[in-house]
Amino acid sequence: MTAILIFFTLHWFLSLFFHSFFLHRYASHQMYTTGKTREKLFYFSTWFIQGSSYLVPSAYGVMHRMHHTYSDTEKDPHSPHFFKDVWQMMWHTAKIFKAFQTGEQKIDQQFTKEYLPKWDKLDRLGNKLFTRIVFGMAYTAFYIYFAPNAWWFLLLPIHFLMGPVQGAVVNWCGHKYGYSNFSNGDHSKNTSPWGVLLMGELFQNNHHYAKNDANFAKKWFEFDMTYIIMRGLNSLRIIRLKPVLVKV
Ligand SMILES: [Zn+2]
Ligand SMILES: [Zn+2]
Secondary structure, three states, X not given: OHHHHHHHHHHHHHHHHHHHHHXXXXXXXXXXXXXXXXXXXXXXXXXXXXXXXXXXXXXXXXXXXXXXXXXXXOOOOOOHHHOXXXXXXXXXXXXXXXXXXXXXXXXXXXXXXXXXXXXXHHHHHHHOHHHHHHHHXXXXXXXXXXXXOHXXXXXXXXXXXXXXXXXXXXXXXXXXXXXXXOOOOOOOOEOOOHHHHHOOOOEHHHHHHOOOOOOOOOOOOOOOHHHHHHHHHHHOOOOEEXXXXXXX
């Protein structure tokens, strides 16, 4: 049982970290700069850790920029206020994601103006159904070997869909439940203390207020774990946090 709990916790938090640190704060918002080799290392880690549910950074970045521009309007790719339940929202998000990748849906140039990290070979490999299935089989094999009984297998779908599941929790809860520090003209909310489990990503209200600020925590009782790690990486000169323009 301990092995399963460790595996689940590691997969949850590592996926979340690369989701937050690389896909969100780098690919979408360019909150820091880093060297080419380090960018590749973060890119590779995002793929390897997300595995079966790998989200292509450039498609993620475009969709996320749209989310900020159209927050909680009909053009928002994943506002909880236009769907009956979280599953429909996830399905709709997945369809847009696919349409971007196949070129079926044209991308408005305003969302590609800023830098988007790209690694075509890795994206093609990570996006292959075969690759995703291999990862899924590896998670299942781990459970077959270590799970004390079949009930534990109920956790497997979370491993299979880790990236989209975490995205859906943030997009659904972060625009529906909690309190607001700022009036942003949308439904973005903050959640504390449970937000700790989402490593700062549930401070959507704070983040929509200042989308280029790497620190999503604004009050003394708010805690943004990803930002704390980023501060550490910044002081080690692995990344360089960009200075933030403060709204007056
Ligand atoms: Zn949001
Ligand atoms: Zn954002």
